[in-house]
Amino acid sequence: MVNIGFFILPLIISIIVIGGFLKKVKIFDVFLTGASEGLNSTLSLAPSLIGLIVAVSMLKSSGALDIFTSFIAPFCKFLGIPSEVVPLVLLRPVSGSGSIAILDNILKNYGADSFIGKLASIISGSTETTFYTLTVYFGSVGIKDFRHSIPSALLADLTAFIASVVALNYFYKLHI
Amino acid sequence: MMNVIWGIILIISVACSIITGKISELSTAVLTGTSDAISLIISISGMMALWTGLMKIAQSAGLTSLLSKLFSPIIKIIFPDFSPESPAAQSICMNITANLLGLGNAATPFGINAMKEMQKLNSSPAIATNSMVMFVVINTASLQLFPTCLCILRQKNGSANPLDTLPTLWIASTVALIAGITVTKIFEKVGKKKNG
Numbered sequence: 001m002v003n004i005g006f007f008i009l010p011l012i013i014s015i016i017v018i019g020g021f022l023k024k025v026k027i028f029d030v031f032l033t034g035a036s037e038g039l040n041s042t043l044s045l046a047p048s049l050i051g052l053i054v055a056v057s058m059l060k061s062s063g064a065l066d067i068f069t070s071f072i073a074p075f076c077k078f079l080g081i082p083s084e085v086v087p088l089v090l091l092r093p094v095s096g097s098g099s100i101a102i103l104d105n106i107l108k109n110y111g112a113d114s115f116i117g118k119l120a121s122i123i124s125g126s127t128e129t130t131f132y133t134l135t136v137y138f139g140s141v142g143i144k145d146f147r148h149s150i151p152s153a154l155l156a157d158l159t160a161f162i163a164s165v166v167a168l169n170y171f172y173k174l175h176i
Numbered sequence: 177m178m179n180v181i182w183g184i185i186l187i188i189s190v191a192c193s194i195i196t197g198k199i200s201e202l203s204t205a206v207l208t209g210t211s212d213a214i215s216l217i218i219s220i221s222g223m224m225a226l227w228t229g230l231m232k233i234a235q236s237a238g239l240t241s242l243l244s245k246l247f248s249p250i251i252k253i254i255f256p257d258f259s260p261e262s263p264a265a266q267s268i269c270m271n272i273t274a275n276l277l278g279l280g281n282a283a284t285p286f287g288i289n290a291m292k293e294m295q296k297l298n299s300s301p302a303i304a305t306n307s308m309v310m311f312v313v314i315n316t317a318s319l320q321l322f323p324t325c326l327c328i329l330r331q332k333n334g335s336a337n338p339l340d341t342l343p344t345l346w347i348a349s350t351v352a353l354i355a356g357i358t359v360t361k362i363f364e365k366v367g368k369k370k371n372g
Contacts, residue, residue, distance in 0.1 A: 008322060008339060016234045023237040034232025035225040042221040049217060054209035055185040061205035062193035093316075095178055104216055104329055112335035121330055121341045125323040126349040130316040137312045138304065140288040141295040145303040148363035152309065153316040156356030160317070163351040167344045 045097055053101040056087075060105065079158075080165045084116045088123060093130035093157055100124075115172070122164040127157050220328045227324045231279050240277065244269035254314075254357060257297070257307045264293035268311060275319045287315060306364050313360050317353040321346070 020027040059065045065087060073083040081089060088106065091098045103124045110116040130153045138146055193202040234240055247269050248260040258264050267290035274283035290311060298305050304312075323345070330338035 008342065012322065013230065016230050016237070016239065019237040019239045020233045025233060025236045027233050030233050030236045031229040033229075035229030037232070038225040038228025039221055041228075042217065042224045046213070046217045050210055050213040051182060053213040053216065054206055055182055055189070057205040057209040057212065058189035058193075058202055059185050061198060061201040062189040063196040063198055064188050064192035067192070094181060098178075098181075100216070100325065100329070101213075103326075104212070104333070107329060107333035107335075112330045112333040112338070117330075117333070117335075118341050118344075121326055122345045122348055125320065125326045125341070125345040126318055126352055128316045128318045133316045134312055136284065137287055137291050137315065138308075141291045141301075143295075143302060143304045143308065146312075147304045147309055148360065148367055149304060149309045149312050152313045152356055152360040152363055155359045156313060156317045156352050159355035160348055160352030163348040164344070167347045167351075171344050 048095075048097040049101065052095065052098045053104070056098070056101045056105060059087075079162055081161055082116060082119065082165075084110065085120050085123060088120055089161055092124060092127050093154065094132075096129040096132065099129075115168070119164060119168050122168055123161055126160040126164055130154065130157055216329075216332075219332045220325055223324055223328045227278065227322075231277055231282070234277065235279075235282070240270065240273045243276070244273040247272055254310060255307050257305070262293070264290055264297070264307075267293055271311075272314070272319065275315065276321050278320045278322050278324050283315075287311075309364075310357070310360050313356045314353065317356045318349055319353065320349075 017027060020030070069083045069086050072086055076083055076086055076089075084106065088099055088102045091102055103120055106120040107117050110120075112118075112121070134146060134149055134153065138149075189202060193199050244266075248265070251265050251269055251272075252260050255265060255268065267286050271283050271286035271290055274286055291308065294305060294308050294311070295301060298308075322342075327338045330341070
């Protein structure tokens with residue numbers, strides 16, 4: 001079960017290439033167009049990542065993060081969320097690059113294959129930048145009243161956080 | 177929103193480092209933070225480019241529209257306000273497919289298109305309809321099958337198997353999505369405004 005991940009990449013690549021051949025797509029030309037779009041969009045992330053990674057490492061090195069985390073830790077413990085991932089949980093709905101910065105930091109400090117590292121990965125992969133998405137979509141058609149979107153979306157995020165902890169604990173039990 | 181958050185983070189950091197006496201650590205963090213950011217960009221850009229390139233082939237070969245046909249029965253249940261053949265439903269399908277494949281760039285235009293189609297059916301244009309709320313909530317829950325950026329970050333930080341968290345991630349993601357849809361449906365029933 002754990003190694004399913006290894007098969008995904010080769011599988012997806014083969015399906016796409018075979019599908020492209022069957023439909024007589026000029027696959028390499030199309031690939032180049034897509035890849036340069038991807039490269040550009042990654043590069044356009046750079047300014048916000050620089051700003052946010054600096055901010056996150058400042059927050060960490062000043063000791064502010066530790067103080068803040070210890071404040072909120074009891075509440076998170078109640079929900080089963082380890083205090084190490086609290087900064088990620090707080091920033092995830094607000095900023096995509098900000099949570100990339102925090103995730104990178106967590107993986108570096110605790111190890112990508114540690115429980116905390118895996119949990120942080122799962123949390124960031126199972127949630128989205130909620131407020132950004134809300135603003136872009138409702139903003140595009142001039143909706144002012146979001147009605148129950150914010151509570152619904154945040155409850156879904158909270159569920160994702162808790163589900164990540166529960167699911168990861170379960171997987172650990174299966175393999176040990 | 178980020179303007180305020182960013183400013184507050186910087187000010188708190190400086191203030192706190194004065195109190196805790198960690199000003200030298202703070203200065204080092206500023207210097208290393210910038211180079212960390214650049215090495216992060218460099219390490220993710222290769223895989224991101226490869227992935228968007230592959231997905232462009234998938235799109236041209238019609239694989240994405242094939243996938244979106246698969247979703248139309250589900251779309252019918254979640255969005256009862258319009259038929260699966262309507263332009264709104266089709267844009268929604270394309271948006272969900274693009275999200276699943278991690279094509280954020282392609283997903284957003286489809287999503288905005290879907291919003292515009294739904295707005296045409298909206299009797300009070302400043303207030304979100306049930307379908308709009310549902311659609312946006314689905315978009316705020318992550319639906320990615322292959323979170324490219326996450327896998328690269330894990331690989332970069334020395335994971336022995338960067339993809340091994342995927343099954344767990346899909347479970348957490350699905351649970352959250354189902355919770356989001358359920359909660360939205362409940363709010364719909366409880367709330368006042370009920371139109372298309």
